[in-house]
Structure formats: C-alpha cells, structure tokens
Amino acid sequence: MRVYQCEDSLEGIFTAIYNTYEDNCDRMDTRISINDELFLFAEYIPVETDVDKALKVINTIKRRFGEEDYKRLCFALVSREPEKAQAVYRTVAKGLSKECRPGHLLDDLADDSVNLVFSLARATNNEYLHLMGFTRFAELQSGILYAKIGPKNDVLAFLMPHFADRFPIENFMIHDEKRNLYGVHPAGKDWYLMRGEDVELAESSLRVSDGEMEYQELFKYFCGKIVIEERRNLELQRSMLPLRFREYMAEFK
Amino acid sequence: MEWLATGMEMSLMDKLGILTDAAKYDVACTSSGVERKGNGRSIGNCVSGGICHSFSSDGRCISLLKILLSNECIYDCKYCINRCSNDVPRATFTPEEVCTLTMEFYRRNYIEGLFLSSGIIQNPTFTMELIYRTIWLLRNKYHFNGYVHVKAIPGADGELIQRTGYLVDRMSVNLELPTAEGLRTLAPNKHRKNILAPMRQIQNGIHENKNELVLYRNAPRFVGGGQATQMIIGATPETDYQIINVAESLYQKFELKRVFYSAFVKVNEDKNLPALPGGPPLLREHRLYQADWLLRFYGFAASELLDESRPYFNVMLDPKEDWAVRHLEKFPVEINRASYEMLLRVPGVGVKSARRIIAARRCGNLTFADLKKIGVVLKRALYFITCSGRMMYPTKLEEDYIVRNLTTEKDRIQFGSDGMTYKQMSLFDDGSFQRPVTMQEKLLSAVGQM
C-alpha cells in the first residue's frame, strides 16, 4: 500500500490527489493521510502542497461533478474527522472512474466512503448555517464590527463571503478563536484571512463603542419579551440552539 | 404629528418591551422565500432558506425583529391582548425608532430583518399608511436591503397595500380564525370578506409582477417572498378537518406560501373564550403543522387525512402513520422499486430520504443497513417496507399490532410544561420539520435526529 502524507488543508489534500494520479496509483491500494498513522508494509510518500496542482484537481472536480458537489467535498474537507482525506479521495476516484453526471457524486450512500463524505459535508453545512445566524458582532470604538466564533469545523472561509455580501459597506472582522484565524473585511474591498500570529491587536482596540452595550441590552430584552410563557420549552430551545454557541452570543451573556 | 405624541416620553427600551410583548403571538415570522444578493452599496441580503438568529426559551426561532408599530387599537377582538377594552400600557414607535432598531440589530447580526404589524390606529387606512411610511423610510433613507415582512391591514385602501407590496419581501393578512362564524363571535369588528379581499389583491399583484418581470428584468419585485397567513387554533370550535380544508383551499385558491397555526393562548377573560385548563393546545397545533407538510410536500389531499366521520387527528400517531395504518392494503412497499410518490407515503421516510433512495438505488439494490445510512427511520418504516422482497423482521401487517408497536416506544413526543419536543418526531425523517421552514429544517438535522 502507498500512503500519501499531506498537510491538513484543502490545497494539501487536493495536491495529494493530483500526485496519486500522476503516479498512476491503484485506488484500492492507495491512501491519503493527514496525520502520522503507521501501517506495516506501507510505502510512505510525503506530499508537498502545490497550489497549481490543487487547482487542476479542483477544476477537474468542478467540471466533472459540478459546483454543488465541489462545495460538498470542501465542506467535508474542513471537518475534524481524520478519515476525511481518504474518504474524499475514494469518492473522487470512484466518480472519475465511471460515468457520473454533475450533482450525482454523492448518490451512492451505500458506499462507506461516499457516506462519510456526505455526513461530514452535512455536519459542516449545518454548522455553517448555524453560524450564519448565531454569529454576533459588536461595534468597537473604531466603528469596526468584531465577532468571535469557536466552530468545530473550519468554516470561517465559508462564512466570510456571506457576511461580505451582507455588510459590504462595513469594516468587519471574525475571529475563529479555536484556530486563531481572522477573517478581515475592509469596507468596499475584498475579504481575506489572516493567521493570528500575524495579527496585532492591542487590548484597547477591542474596546466596544459607546452605544454597543445599549444595543446588546435592547436585544436581550427583546429576546425575553418575545417568549410565550405558556409555551416555555427549554429542551426544545437547547436542541435548536446548542449550548456551545451561547458563550459567543450577546443575548446569553 | 399627533399620533406620535403618545409615549414620546417613554424610553426606547420600554417601547420595545411593550411592542414586542404585544407582537409575540404572531407566528408567521420566518425569513424564507427570497434570495437576494447584496448590492455592494448598502446593508443587507436575503437567503432563500431563511436564517434563525436565536431561539427563545419557548424554543421558537427568532429570525426577525418582530414588533408592532403600535399597540393602540380601536378594535375589540376578544382573544387579543391589545383589544381596546383592555387596560394595558400602550406605546407607539416613531418610524425612525423602528428603522434605527432594525439597522443596529441587523449589523450586529441579531436579526434577518423586520416583521412589522400594528394595532389599528384611527382606521385601517391610516394604520396602513404609517406602516408604509415606516418601510419606505427603511428602504429609501436607511437603504436597508434585508428581509421585510409586514401585515396588510384588512379594510385599508388598496392602493396603499399595493405600494407597500413593492417595498417588502412578504406580506400577510391574518385569517385570525378558521371560519367566518368564528370571526363573528370573537372578532366582531372584522369581516371575512375584508380579510380575503387584500389576500386576493396581493395574489393578483404577485401574478402581474411575474409578467412584468418577464418583460423587464429589473422591474421592482412585488412581495417576492410570497404571501402567508395564520389562524388561531382552539379558540373557536372548528374541527381539524375543517381547519385543514381551509388551509388546503388557501394554498390552492390563494396560492399562499405558508399557512401558520397558532395554538390559542388565553390572555383575556371572556365568556366567549374556551377555558383550556390544559394550557394552549400545543399537540393539536403540532398535528396541524404535520398535516400541513403532508399537503404541501407529500402529495396528500386534506380529504385523505380526515373526513366528516373522523374530524380530528389521532393523538398517538402522526397523520402519516395514521394514514398508513388505515391503508395497509397499499403496503409493504418495495424500496428498490417503489415510485417516489409511494416512498413519500411510508412512515419514517421523508422528502430528503425518498430522494436519496431514488439516487442510491441506481447504484445497486439497497439493504436495510443502507436505508439506515440514508437516514430512514427504520423503527417506524419497518412495518411498511421490504428490501429485495424481504421484511426487516417478521412482522404482522395488522393494524392493532402496528399501532401498538408505533406507540409504545419510549421516545414518543412528550407533552408537558417543558417536555414538548419535536426532536423525536418520526414523520419528517431528516429534520424537515420545524415550524419556520427550510433553513430551520437543516438546523434540526444538525442535532442528529429524525
């Protein structure tokens, strides 16, 4: 068996897929791994991430399977599941090996790899949808809107386009504190991501604006007033809004 | 202006409290139905599935800033907290206050947009004009590009309703009560025909707008997210059968996007109101929502679900299970061959899993293990299906036996002060059931059930 070891990123994993094709691998006897797992009698091949190679794979995937399925693969690839790279590789290789119309890459849910990709993509998508609603911005003294999130899956790069489209005229910033990653959107310009190490934020620059607490209080008050006491149902609330999101939400502070 | 004078001294916080409290019984408040990209110049976009921004402690989704413009009202609807004969604190927002709250909440991502309704100030036309002016300001001065849902006030000048329609994403006229008779007893100032007239007007407006949009792609949109309505359940004596028939004809004849059902909460003492010792009829409301889904997405007709001789839904079984056990001659269904329509009628199979079955079986015959992976709720479905000719366990195709098995499970829905949960619902296997729809559908499946 050949094991391609790559870094845990979309580019890394797509590069690995490229290399397996370049090396004419037998897909039944090849593995893509994002950690240091060890197998007896395996040949280990390190993968150097190469954006050009990754792009070629991405273009092939988009052309053969369509944008929607490409997006689902990306969603699967930002999950925390260590098997994700292998599952995506198997799924893509299987799709490429036969006739597969766009939008049908993940049809065969009886196949374990396809099923895993499907489930991971769904979990990421759910978290992404949650955060489109649950992310909370606070206005800083500088007028910048600042949000902190702590998602299980690496969804920041998907959230940014949504908020950039929604708040084009705002300066805003989303901080994924789990990965120490920042999404930055300067008003009227394109957004970009930054590693926490490269971001210098003085404590004082995170001070909220004068009006900020008033709006937080108003919203909190609103959330209390909207409740119909006769229908009180904390269990339902908890299943719809899992506790792990609440530490980031103004109305639960 | 004289109408602004009331409550001028009141703080914004106090007004927000009063006017949220007064609006909370309105249920038609999802943010779905419109996909609109940002315009790059101002704030806001719309996502067709709708977005839930929070959940209140009654488990309901908070998506829009749901408020009344005013809780002053000249009418005296018996079920309503704002009726003129009630002695409650009154408040009225200024249009600027509504706009500022909407904008500031929106940019903090608290909300998806605004839901604005109002008590009747002076008369319906005057009230509608205030709503129109508020939304006009929000769109044209504050350049808000997010979701807006307003109530059309029955009896208001048609021209105003028309103009408002071009500013909003959704409009709704409340049916209030399922039948004209119910309306007569509990809302003496309202008339069925005054309610249906603006509904028809909005329906026609949407149609004409579709034609305009064909001709001119940039023509302004009229109520792009469609029309909705709501009715109160359990305040008047209508049966479930009557109610779903009303809903069916609203969908068919008025092309509504959604009908919402609101379990009656008794806020006033009145001899014409029922006692409701068990609290609001939540289970009944729940069954009606389930049936509503069957009408809209599962190809059922109201007459298949209930009839004159069985006018109420089964308490123990959901409407689809109930239908299935009464039609055992149609089962078992062979998963590898059945039509999509028939798959949809199997308890434990939802719209998504039916689609997945169709897609997956092209790649090979499906087994029960595969169905599980696909998301079919086997413990519900197993009585009604075969895979390659075999049932999962030897079971009897016999009504009593199946009913007993379907209803003895521990995880049936529990209704109690804090026990009511939609989580264990069987009907909509992959999360396709929660009151505000679509986006919320997906949220439910996130918590990993159904």
Ligand code: SF4
């Ligand atoms: S019109 Fe009737 S339902 Fe509406 S606010 Fe007035 S009293 Fe309440």
